[in-house]
Amino acid sequence: IEVLQSGTYSLTVTNDEGCSAADSLEVSFLEPPIVELGPDTTHCAGPPLLLDAGGGGGQYRWFLNGTPIGNGTPTLEAPTSGRYRVEVTAANGCSAADEVEVQLFAQPQVDLGAESLQACSNDLPVLNAGAGADSYRWFLDGTLLPGAEQPTLQTTAPGTYRVEASNGGVCHATDSLLLEVIPQPVVELGAPQQNACAGQTLLLQGTVQGESLQWFLNGQPLPGAQSDSLAVFDSGTYRLEALNGGLCSAADEVQVAFLPQPQVDLGPDTSLCAGNPLTLDAGPADHYQWFLDGNPISGALGRLLVPQQSGTYRVEVNNGGLCFGEDEVEVLFLPLPQVELSPLDTQVCEGSTLALQAQSDATQFEWMLDGIPLPGADQPSLQAQSGGTYLVLVTSDAGCQASAQSHVIVSPRPQVSLPADSIATCGTSLPLFGSSDAAALQWFFNGQPIPGANGTSLQADSSGWYTLEGSNPPGCQTRDSLFLRLKPLPTTNLKDVEEVCPGDTLLLQPGEFAQYRWSDGSTQDHVAIASPKDNPVQIGKLYWVEVTDFEGCKNRDSVEVFLLPVVRAQVEPAEAILCPQDTLLLQASGGLHYRWWPDSSLNDSSSPTPLATPEASTLYFVEVSDECPENKDTALVDVFVYERLATAGNDTCVSPGVRIVLQASGALSYEWLDLESYRLNAYDIPNPRARVTHNTTFVVRLTDANGCTYLDSVNVAVLSNPLDFVTPINTLTPNGDGINDVLEFEGLEKFSNNSLKVLNRWGNVVFEKLGYQEDEVRFDGTYQGKPLPSGTYFYILNLAGFEIKQTLVLIRE
Secondary structure, eight states, rough: OOOSSSSSEEEEEOTTTTTTEEEEEEEEOOOOOOOOSSSSSEESSSSSSSEEEEESSEEEEEETTEESSSSSSSEEEEEEEEEEEEEOOOTTOEEEEEEEEEEEOOOOOOOOOOOOOEEESOOOOEOOOOOSSSSSEEEEEEOOTTTTSSSSSEOOOSSSEEEEEEEETTTTEEEEEEEEOOOOOEEEESSSEEEEEOOOOOOOOEEEEEEEEEEEEEEEEEETTTSSEEOOSSSSEEEEEETTTTTEEEEEEEEEEEEEOOOOOEEEEEEEEETSSEEEOOOOOSSEEETTEEEEEEOOOOOOOOOOEEEEEEEEEEEEETTTEEEEEEEEEEOOOOEEESOOOOEEEOOOOOOEEEEESSSSEEEEETEEEEETTTSSSSEEEEHHHHHHHHOOTOOEEEEEEEEEEEEOOOOOOSSEEEEEEEESSSEEOEEOSEEEEEEEEETTOOOOOOSEEEEEEEEEEEEEEEEETTTTEEEEEEEEEOOOOOOOOOEEEEEOOOTTTEEEEOOOOOEEEEEEEEEEEOOOOOOOTTTEEEEEEEEEEEOOOOOOOOOEEEEEEOOOOOOOHHHEOSSSEEEETEEEEEEEEESEEEEEOTTTTTTTTTSSSSSSSSSSSSEEEEEESSSSOOOOEEEEEEEEEEEEEEOOOEEEEEOOOOOOEEOBSSSEEEEEOOOOOOOOOOOOSSOEEEEEOEEEEEEEEEOOOOOOEEEEEEEEEEEEOGGOOOOOOOOEEESSSSSSSSSSOGGGGGOSSSEEEOOOTSSSSEEEETTTTTSSOOOEEEEEEEEEEEEEEEEEEEETTTTEEEEEEOOOO
């Protein structure tokens, strides 16, 4: 029971036998203390905030943000912001609690300074209310300024400015200030630099607005100069100051310069030879412009000018664009005589002279060599005989001079020497060696240059005239020549290699010459070499002969003679035993040529090492021979091939999806290859099962009793209707005439997985066989060796999941 009010509560219980018991309890609900701190509050710092928990309790416990504080009294002054909680326990033991969120804000301090302020119109102040508040509002003449919500405010106009600052919306402060704006005076004197010519008066005057004015010169006030204009006579810095209200000021200054009057004197008119230096000086000034024959010279804006042609030169100058001066002079350039010297900068070979020619309109000539005058050399031409720098100086009637020069280098001729005037030698070529100090060399044959022959040596390969030419710049040449006669070396008609068959004789005859000398010391015109008939091994020997022709030229030739051995055919192995499908390497030796037979199972019947892959036992013969027609021999290899004992079974046909049993046999172990094209229930038995949906070739590795391992395969064709391929039989006539003597189905050979059952008219089985027509057993109309009587029989032929059920009439005559 849940008790909700005071009172006496009793309980009576009774058991199953009617016995009862009772008890009672007095329940009193005590009044808890009332605690009310009020709602969450904000308070402005200053007078403390007093939290009061009421006076109805006995014990008080205060907490700030969960931490105990206070002294256990009903009231508490809140010292800081936070979450305050009080727990009150009354004298009756009942307790209650309350809590309140207190947020204290600091009292903002606002001070704009003095009550009033004066400012110039061009420098209005920024008012600062001070930091420490979270919001500000500014007013001008009692009107709220939109957007003015910062502690500072840039003033823009005169009037009374007031700021209101607050924290948390509970603490407020305000201050105000009266701003008076004084107009800014204006002083503008114009250009900062003003010039005038010396002796003139310059009036300074500009735009001026101000209550009081004062002029200054170089920083010093000018007595009585208090108007807006001033006449000046001296250079210096002039300044005008204006003042408004005794507070706002403005000033401007100008630099005044009285420029001197320029003095220009270009001197008297002058004449000079062209090319001689002349500089016109206009004297000091700020700006210059030069003229030639009344036309301004582009870019001629400096104090100095170097005239380039005859004419009237005038210069106009000014200082500051105010003070001007000018002068002019007549300049006449006398023409220089023209001179051309040829040839210029050339080389001459040692021992030669060079004619130098000066072409000029001058009347006087003077020649110099390396700066030294040549006595008597006063004509337009000169014969140069040594190297150096030749200069010709020419002078016109007006006294103007010109010169030209040419550098002449004398180059020495090279030294060239060949060993003799003529040479005769035996051979097809001869190295020729010359000597020379030339910078470049060139060989010639019969007067024609030999391409690429540019060294001191040359391999000469023809009879004729050979010339070596040496050259030094600038084409100084020296030659030397000799005549070469090459006598050809004698040549023999010996071969490089000769072979002698067993029992034959070789006659070496080099040809017709004056003398012979053989390697064995003989001097005959031939040598005979005989080979034994039973020579067991090849014998090689080098023979040479030195011959001398009728011009005395010698040459040597050689021939290597081999005495060929008698061919002895050798084979390895002499006999071998193979498993089916094995390959045997046959190896024969003893000769150069080989011929194997029979060759149907060989990959190359003319090789000394053919590969044999016999399907049955075979006796291989090989004939070994060399280049000698009668030098041959024969050997044989006996190869025994085990009979194939195992098979993967006969190819067969099935219907799509029919499970087939493969019929491998004859092996000791079976390993069906696990190909992706099919799956078997086992891979190591002779007759695994497979479900065939398409034409499939099953491959098995067989190991038979002979220890031979080989691959075999069985093809299973998938036929949509196997009955189309087998012809049913309905008549059997076992009379020995060869027609229908046994039950034979055409096309059944395609279905190895078949069964045949023959029944008599009473349903008794008289013949039954699996894999019918896979061997020699046929139904011939007998049962247990005894002829069956004529009559009608019934057979069931099962193939590839299909059945042929047919009556069979047995006829005996």
